[in-house]
Amino acid sequence: MSVTSLGMPAVRPVHGQGNLHAQVAFPKAAKKELQNEQMRANIRHATHTIRHKRAGVVGEVPDWSELRDAGSAIKETVMAHLPELLEQFEQNVVAQGGVVHWARDADEANAIVTRLVQEQDTTDVIKVKSMATQEIGLDEHLAEHGITATETDLAELIVQLGRDKPSHILVPAIHKNREEIREIFSREMPGVTDELTSEPRVLAEAARQHLREKFLTSKVAISGANFGIADTGTLSVVESEGNGRMCLTLPETLITVMGIEKLLPTYQDLEVFFQLLPRSSTGERMNPYTSLWTGVTPGDGPKNFHVVLLDNGRSAVLSDPKGRSALHCIRCSACLNVCPVYEHAGGHSYGSTYPGPIGAILSPQLTGITSEKNASLPYASSLCGACYQVCPVKINIPDILVHLRDEDIRTQHGQRVDQSAPAPASQDPAVGGQDDWREEKSLTQDEGRGGQDTSPREGSLQQLGSRARRAGRRVREAVPSRGLPTQMDAMMKGASFVMSSGQRMAMAERGLPLGRVVAGRDHAIGWLPGVVGGWTDERNVPEPPRESFRNWWKKHEGETAERLERDGVSGAEDPVSADDAAARHSAATGGSPADGPGDDEPGAGPDAVAGAASESTGDPERDNIERGEGRQQNGGRA
Amino acid sequence: MRIALFATCIVDAMYPKVALATVRILERLGHEVVFPQGQGCCSQMHVNSGYFEDAVPVIRNHVRAFTSVDYDVAVAPSGSCVASLGHQQPMVARECGDDALAEDAAMVADNTYELSELLVDVLGVTDAAEQLGSYFPHPVTYHPSCHGMRLLGLGDRQKDLVRSVAEIDFHELPDAEECCGFGGTFSFKNPDVSGAMAEAKLRNVESSGASLCTGGDASCLLHLGGAASKRNVDVQTVHFAEILASTRSNPLTVDGPVELSIPQPGRRPAGRTTPAGATR
Numbered sequence: 001m002s003v004t005s006l007g008m009p010a011v012r013p014v015h016g017q018g019n020l021h022a023q024v025a026f027p028k029a030a031k032k033e034l035q036n037e038q039m040r041a042n043i044r045h046a047t048h049t050i051r052h053k054r055a056g057v058v059g060e061v062p063d064w065s066e067l068r069d070a071g072s073a074i075k076e077t078v079m080a081h082l083p084e085l086l087e088q089f090e091q092n093v094v095a096q097g098g099v100v101h102w103a104r105d106a107d108e109a110n111a112i113v114t115r116l117v118q119e120q121d122t123t124d125v126i127k128v129k130s131m132a133t134q135e136i137g138l139d140e141h142l143a144e145h146g147i148t149a150t151e152t153d154l155a156e157l158i159v160q161l162g163r164d165k166p167s168h169i170l171v172p173a174i175h176k177n178r179e180e181i182r183e184i185f186s187r188e189m190p191g192v193t194d195e196l197t198s199e200p201r202v203l204a205e206a207a208r209q210h211l212r213e214k215f216l217t218s219k220v221a222i223s224g225a226n227f228g229i230a231d232t233g234t235l236s237v238v239e240s241e242g243n244g245r246m247c248l249t250l251p252e253t254l255i256t257v258m259g260i261e262k263l264l265p266t267y268q269d270l271e272v273f274f275q276l277l278p279r280s281s282t283g284e285r286m287n288p289y290t291s292l293w294t295g296v297t298p299g300d301g302p303k304n305f306h307v308v309l310l311d312n313g314r315s316a317v318l319s320d321p322k323g324r325s326a327l328h329c330i331r332c333s334a335c336l337n338v339c340p341v342y343e344h345a346g347g348h349s350y351g352s353t354y355p356g357p358i359g360a361i362l363s364p365q366l367t368g369i370t371s372e373k374n375a376s377l378p379y380a381s382s383l384c385g386a387c388y389q390v391c392p393v394k395i396n397i398p399d400i401l402v403h404l405r406d407e408d409i410r411t412q413h414g415q416r417v418d419q420s421a422p423a424p425a426s427q428d429p430a431v432g433g434q435d436d437w438r439e440e441k442s443l444t445q446d447e448g449r450g451g452q453d454t455s456p457r458e459g460s461l462q463q464l465g466s467r468a469r470r471a472g473r474r475v476r477e478a479v480p481s482r483g484l485p486t487q488m489d490a491m492m493k494g495a496s497f498v499m500s501s502g503q504r505m506a507m508a509e510r511g512l513p514l515g516r517v518v519a520g521r522d523h524a525i526g527w528l529p530g531v532v533g534g535w536t537d538e539r540n541v542p543e544p545p546r547e548s549f550r551n552w553w554k555k556h557e558g559e560t561a562e563r564l565e566r567d568g569v570s571g572a573e574d575p576v577s578a579d580d581a582a583a584r585h586s587a588a589t590g591g592s593p594a595d596g597p598g599d600d601e602p603g604a605g606p607d608a609v610a611g612a613a614s615e616s617t618g619d620p621e622r623d624n625i626e627r628g629e630g631r632q633q634n635g636g637r638a
Numbered sequence: 639m640r641i642a643l644f645a646t647c648i649v650d651a652m653y654p655k656v657a658l659a660t661v662r663i664l665e666r667l668g669h670e671v672v673f674p675q676g677q678g679c680c681s682q683m684h685v686n687s688g689y690f691e692d693a694v695p696v697i698r699n700h701v702r703a704f705t706s707v708d709y710d711v712a713v714a715p716s717g718s719c720v721a722s723l724g725h726q727q728p729m730v731a732r733e734c735g736d737d738a739l740a741e742d743a744a745m746v747a748d749n750t751y752e753l754s755e756l757l758v759d760v761l762g763v764t765d766a767a768e769q770l771g772s773y774f775p776h777p778v779t780y781h782p783s784c785h786g787m788r789l790l791g792l793g794d795r796q797k798d799l800v801r802s803v804a805e806i807d808f809h810e811l812p813d814a815e816e817c818c819g820f821g822g823t824f825s826f827k828n829p830d831v832s833g834a835m836a837e838a839k840l841r842n843v844e845s846s847g848a849s850l851c852t853g854g855d856a857s858c859l860l861h862l863g864g865a866a867s868k869r870n871v872d873v874q875t876v877h878f879a880e881i882l883a884s885t886r887s888n889p890l891t892v893d894g895p896v897e898l899s900i901p902q903p904g905r906r907p908a909g910r911t912t913p914a915g916a917t918r
Contacts, residue, residue, distance in 0.1 A: 031830045340817045344834040380828060382821025382835070383686060384784035402726075405688030406733070488823075492689040495679075499647060500695035502676035502703060509651055524867055534826030538833030539864030542652070549645050549654035553673050560665050568887025569666045569771045 016313025016366035018106035018136040022351025025376040030345035039175045039346050043167075046174045047337045053283025054334060054390070061279065070272045072394040075328035078263050079318060085230040085263050086309065092233025096295020098305040105312050106136035112308050113138060113222065113255055114145050120253050120304075122147075122219045128237060128244040129153035130224025131169060131331055132257045132310055134353045138222070149222065150214050152243040154207050161188040167347025167355060169333040170281055175346055178203065211243060221247035221302070225258040226330065227273060228307075231266045234294040235307065238277060238287045248291050254302040259310050261318075261327040273330060276392035280332035313366030322403045326361045328393040333358075335387035335397060341380055350377065357387035361400045369407045378404035413489075487531040502550070509548035519543035639669045642709035644700075644750060646719045646856070647679035649877075653856045659883035660715045660753060666770055667761055676703035682722040685730055687823045694734050697727045697743055704746045711760065712750040715879045717786020718855050720755075723747035725789055752786060753879055754795035754854060766882050767804035773886045775805040777848040780878070781839065781862070783855035784817050796854045800878050804886075809846040813838075820861035836865035843873050850892060852878045 022029065033039065058064055078085060090100040103109035113133075117125055125142065127133065127149050139149045139160075151160045155173040159166050162184040166172030173181065178198040185203060186196050189210050196206060223244065227236040235256055237244050248254060264270065278287040296305050318324050336342045336356030347355035351373065352363035360381055364374040378401045387397040410416035485493075498504045519525050525541040527533070535541070641664050645657040661671045680700060684693035700723070704712055714720050724747035731740035757763040766772035780800055786792040801808050819825070819835025826832075839862060843851045849872050853859055859875035866873040874892060884890035 027828050027830065030828065034830050034834055340819065340835050340838070341828075341831055344838070345831050378688075379824065380831075382784070382817050382819055382824045382832070384817035384821070385788040386784070386815070386817065389788055402686055402688070405686070406690050407688075409688035409690075488687070492684055492687060492692045496684060496689070496692035496695055499679040499681075500699040502674075502678060502699075505647070505650070505678050506675075512651065524864075526868070532826050534829035535864075536868075537829045538825075538836065538868060539861060540867040541864060542860070542867070544652060545654050547654065549650045549657040550673070550675065552654055552658075554675075557673065560670075563662055563665060566888050567662060567666065567771070567883070567885045569885060 015368040019353045022373040026380040030349040033346045089230040098295045101308045110141040125220045126218040128223035132224045215246040220253045221251040253304040280334040280392040317365045334390040338386040512544040515544035639710040642712040644714040656877040659879040662883040674703040674707040680719040680722040720752040721785040721789035766802045772803040777807040779809045779811040779846040779848040781853040809848040
């Protein structure tokens with residue numbers, strides 16, 4: 001047992017261990033998962049169903065927006081006062097006859113739970129569905145010590161029997177369909193015959209028979225917790241099946257593993273979360289089973305009650321003001337159900353116990369962004385914002401993703417040192433491994449070819465290219481700790497140089513016709529080199545235009561009257577403003593609208609070609625007037 | 639009004655016709671359009687890729703470009719870039735220790751409108767056929783890009799404007815609010831997922847009954863159009879500004895590859911025809 005420092009500790013908080021690390025970087029894992037068409041079809045069907053159900057029941061609540069505000073505010077309060085609230089919670093649990101244990105990390109939590117089970121002289125435990133115990137790898141740890149843990153949540157049971165991994169927070173077997181479940185049950189469940197059908201009722205009945213015996217014979221149950229109430233020492237689990245209720249009431253000993261962020265200050269705060277959670281989670285107005293328990297009551301329920309308070313990286317998350325709201329999460333999984341990335345890549349691509357958008361911000365924060373494979377997770381999002389829109393506690397997931405990307409880049413560039421102790425190598429197969437997910441060659445490997453690819457010989461462009469390369473060299477020199485800059489570094493540095501000046505943009509855009517040459521007769525570019533090759537793997541690049549707008553506008557800014565004439569809007573139904581404009585501009589340019597270059601003009605004939613050749617109206621005097629007018633206006637008003 | 643056009647880098651370099659369409663719409667309403675030549679990019683590519691330090695010069699340039707020219711309001715034909723100005727520029731400037739830049743960036747952002755926002759909320763355009771003479775007799779569906787929808791709260795402004803174009807054949811897009819998969823550098827950092835998302839969107843476009851998909855962000859349209867081209871799917875993309883700019887006298891043609899250049903007179907690309915009924 002140990003006491004963990006919280007808040008702004010003198011000792012830096014440790015990062016989390018356990019099932020929080022991706023084994024394979026997200027892009028590679030997703031590439032593999034995308035090939036599983038069955039999985040994708042199952043997930044698509046399930047997430048769309050829950051998504052629409054959620055939208056329906058959320059739409060019924062007139063004060064949903066206020067409820068979200070309240071949920072967010074309560075969680076902010078919890079994070080601001082976590083040390084005091086935890087101590088208050090401990091006092092109240094102890095006062096009600098419970099025992100409180102503090103676990104700094106997964107190892108400590110697993111050791112505590114294992115010891116408690118061994119003290120009850122049993123080798124079989126039943127489990128309530130729990131994310132925290134998955135996070136620390138409790139089932140595997142118990143198995144190493146000869147203790148068999150049986151998952152009693154139907155979906156968790158399916159996953160456990162199938163020797164699979166959960167792929168969703170709420171519906172861990174979302175990637176399996178009925179037929180696949182029937183096959184797992186027939187193979188793995190004792191006493192099940194070949195006559196088992198894939199009808200949901202039949203499958204549920206088979207699981208019920210299998211589990212009933214476990215409930216009646218097990219001496220120890222292990223649960224997680226949805227909420228812990230500081231001012232009463234009460235714990236709560238909400239569920240749909242009643243199997244959790246069985247575990248929480250029948251065995252002699254109940255051990256609850258709860259992440260320290262699960263606290264609520266007062267019992268009354270439950271009124272907010274009991275509304276937010278079921279509607280966001282299962283799309284139900286109310287969940288079927290809500291269990292609340294406080295310490296032990298003689299003659300009613302478990303005789304021994306232990307709660308293990310788990311840090312495992314949470315204090316480290318708390319110490320980052322920009323990322324800490326990830327700890328507000330109540331594990332409803334609404335963000336997974338609306339996420340198009342999750343829909344296609346599936347839960348396993350995220351590696352960690354926590355998949356989807358919330359996993360993409362929570363896992364790398366718990367483990368530290370220095371965990372190489374987890375550093376790919378903040379990039380596993382198109383930043384569409386659907387997750388933030390549905391989050392019942394308003395976690396701004398897109399903003400935290402961008403914040404973590406910034407942290408990752410600064411870490412790569414040696415500008416940020418993670419002072420927290422890294423997870424031990426034994427717990428994190430990814431740490432120390434090759435950082436191959438970025439799949440980028442270093443500049444020195446690729447410089448020559450890259451230079452040829454991107455530096456055309458034209459005078460000004462060549463100059464631009466060499467300046468960009470010099471900028472690239474400066475990056476290389478500025479990166480002492482994590483090796484050579486990536487292609488991405490060089491691209492970003494070069495783009496920053498060009499995009500921070502209108503003149504340089506104009507110069508670079510003169511290279512657009514080269515793109516037209518590359519596009520050739522297909523009018524499309526189908527292959528690009530290096531890091532941007534990912535673009536052309538999935539899409540063609542259309543033939544670039546002959547000229548950028550910026551460069552075109554310099555010559556044609558003053559042709560308002562011609563544009564209006566060509567569009568024929570003086571004859572449109574709103575002639576007043578159009579006529580006014582035409583008149584005003586005609587007056588200003590001192591000429592009448594004439595044929596000029598512009599948009600598609602079906603009738604443009606040989607007369608207009610002359611204009612094209614000189615890229616002007618064909619009247620030098622008027623061109624001068626117009627350009628002068630333009631400058632005068634800009635200068636006069638600047 | 640004197641309106642400053644923020645073309646956005648992608649429109650400036652790849653879709654100049656979209657910038658021109660924006661100009662044509664605004665001039666038609668009697669406004670003067672200026673193009674601050676110093677402008678570059680909103681910095682979103684850098685920010686969303688985590689390169690905050692490299693974003694700062696880009697932000698500083700944008701602020702300089704849009705504070706050194708006099709105008710009443712600024713407009714951009716992009717929900718994402720406009721959202722980035724207010725949502726990200728001040729945050730990044732502050733993060734990198736330049737509070738004065740953050741304040742200036744917020745000020746510029748406050749006066750920069752997404753095109754449909756400007757048209758509907760400021761200029762009072764609700765009927766494109768009536769007020770702009772817009773005419774586009776083709777089947778079209780509409781994809782609401784994420785940042786306009788969720789960060790700017792554009793609602794149905796773009797869609798309603800498109801629906802009000804004369805003789806348009808509008809088709810609703812199933813699962814319209816789902817992201818197309820572009821996501822900036824996400825598109826090549828996670829190409830497989832991004833491509834799968836594009837495929838899902840293209841399937842929805844096809845099932846809408848229209849093969850032309852419009853929207854308010856050139857980047858999403860570049861991604862979707864490029865994915866369709868790669869897969870030989872008969873879907874083309876067009877910015878809603880081009881549909882609003884299209885008139886009976888000067889209709890937007892959609893046969894053949896969507897032309898990106900501002901065509902030069904007499905050099906009409908091969909294979910392009912004016913759709914039947916486009917001229918009267």
